[in-house]
Amino acid sequence: MGRLLDRYIQRRAVERWRQALRGAPTAPEPQLRQQRDDARKLRTHLQMLIHEADSRLARPRIGSTQFPKPLGxxxxxxxxxxxxxxxxxxxxxxxxxxxxxxxxxxxxxxxxxxxxxxxxxxxxxxxxxxxxxxxxxxxxxxxxxxxxxxxxxxxxxxxxxxxxxxxxxxxxxxxxxxxxxxxxxxxxxxxxxxxxxxxxxxxxxxxxxxxxxxxxxxxxxxxxxxxxxxxxxxxxxxxxxxxxxxxxxxxxx
Incomplete structure (x- = not known):
């Protein structure tokens, strides 16, 4: 149940930013300024998450000692x-x-x-x-x-x-x-x-x-x-x- 709720919240958040993007050309400046500041904060956390995920999920894995070895x-x-x-x-x-x-x-x-x-x-x-x-x-x-x-x-x-x-x-x-x-x-x-x-x-x-x-x-x-x-x-x-x-x-x- 918790996972389904998380996915629903995430879809709503993505849709909110899509709407903000569509309305950016005509949005009032105070609203646009606040959206920009919120987006910058979100971008910082997203970039940090992507960097950490790339480091952990990249192949080959860090510390790997796997390689072919001759018999004996x-x-x-x-x-x-x-x-x-x-x-x-x-x-x-x-x-x-x-x-x-x-x-x-x-x-x-x-x-x-x-x-x-x-x-x-x-x-x-x-x-x-x-x-x-x-x-x-x-x-x-x-x-x-x-x-x-x-x-x-x-x-x-x-x-x-x-x-x-x-x-x-x-x-x-x-x-x-x-x-x-x-x-x-x-x-x-x-x-x-x-x-x-x-x-x-x-x-x-x-x-x-x-x-x-x-x-x-x-x-x-x-x-x-x-x-x-x-x-x-x-x-x-x-x-x-x-x-x-x-x-x-x-x-x-």
């Missing part, structure tokens, strides 16, 4: 930047070391610093991550530009040379360019690296980093991070719509 996965992760809103959503004229959050940092050696990066909201049906990241580069005279993502402590726990570390990316670029992914593993005083080129011709790109041939001291693995290295990035805009990590065991031979 024992650890997986999507960085915070791709899961929820940042306190500072963007950086203009990025410094040579510019942090987006505690996990993601941009590095370069270009004196012009005509580089901007910002967090963006994903909304397409095929997007699984709630947010993405866009890097815009104008003039660039430096020798390198890279995005570093530090993996959490759990990624190193129990890691062995029998593991494969998979990185899945969804990247779009205005102009063709090459991007390399470099996995770095620090164990004691040493650090090992594995470099792979990303295939940007596919809608999604997956690379597996094989740890079998690395001289790892498995008991002393302390830190893991990924560098995404952009080759010749000038006059380009690159959107990283998703970035995920999986750790899984190599299939038995």
């Amino acid at each position: 996965t024992d650890w997986c992760w999507r960085p915070d930047l791709w899961r929820g809103p940042l306190a500072r959503p963007g950086v203009a004229s990025a410094a040579r070391k510019a942090q987006m959050d505690r996990q993601v940092t941009l590095f370069h050696d270009c004196s012009l610093a005509e580089i901007a990066m910002r967090q963006t909201r994903n909304s397409r049906d095929k997007d699984l991550a709630a947010y993405g990241m866009t890097v815009e580069v104008f003039g660039f005279s430096g020798s390198f530009l890279s995005l570093s993502v530090e993996l959490p402590y759990e990624a190193a726990q129990g890691l062995t040379k029998q593991h494969l570390m998979r990185v899945d990316t969804l990247i779009e670029a205005e102009q063709p360019l090459e991007i390399f992914a470099r996995l770095n593993i620090q164990h004691g005083p040493n650090a090992e690296q594995v470099l792979r080129k990303l295939d940007l011709s596919a809608s999604t790109c997956s690379v597996d980093f094989d740890l079998a041939h690395l001289p790892l001291n498995e008991s002393r693995i302390e830190k893991i991070w990924l560098d995404l290295i952009f080759e010749n990035p000038q006059m380009n805009r690159v959107s990283l719509r998703d970035l995920t990590f999986c750790r899984h065991h190599r299939a038995d031979l």
Whole structure:
């Protein structure tokens, strides 16, 4: 009963504003002024409601950790930047070391610093991550530009040379360019690296980093991070719509 009454009241309210709109050209000025003030107050609340509803109902959902994982996965992760809103959503004229959050940092050696990066909201049906990241580069005279993502402590726990570390990316670029992914593993005083080129011709790109041939001291693995290295990035805009990590065991031979 209450719901039916609410709908009736809402229909009456909508009809009232329709009548006010139809009568606006001939309404007395005092009446029109009052209707305008009432409409402005109502508009403020409606816009706030629409904003809140869009935020909650937009797909994909904020905080989502859903993405395909290979068989045998024992650890997986999507960085915070791709899961929820940042306190500072963007950086203009990025410094040579510019942090987006505690996990993601941009590095370069270009004196012009005509580089901007910002967090963006994903909304397409095929997007699984709630947010993405866009890097815009104008003039660039430096020798390198890279995005570093530090993996959490759990990624190193129990890691062995029998593991494969998979990185899945969804990247779009205005102009063709090459991007390399470099996995770095620090164990004691040493650090090992594995470099792979990303295939940007596919809608999604997956690379597996094989740890079998690395001289790892498995008991002393302390830190893991990924560098995404952009080759010749000038006059380009690159959107990283998703970035995920999986750790899984190599299939038995």
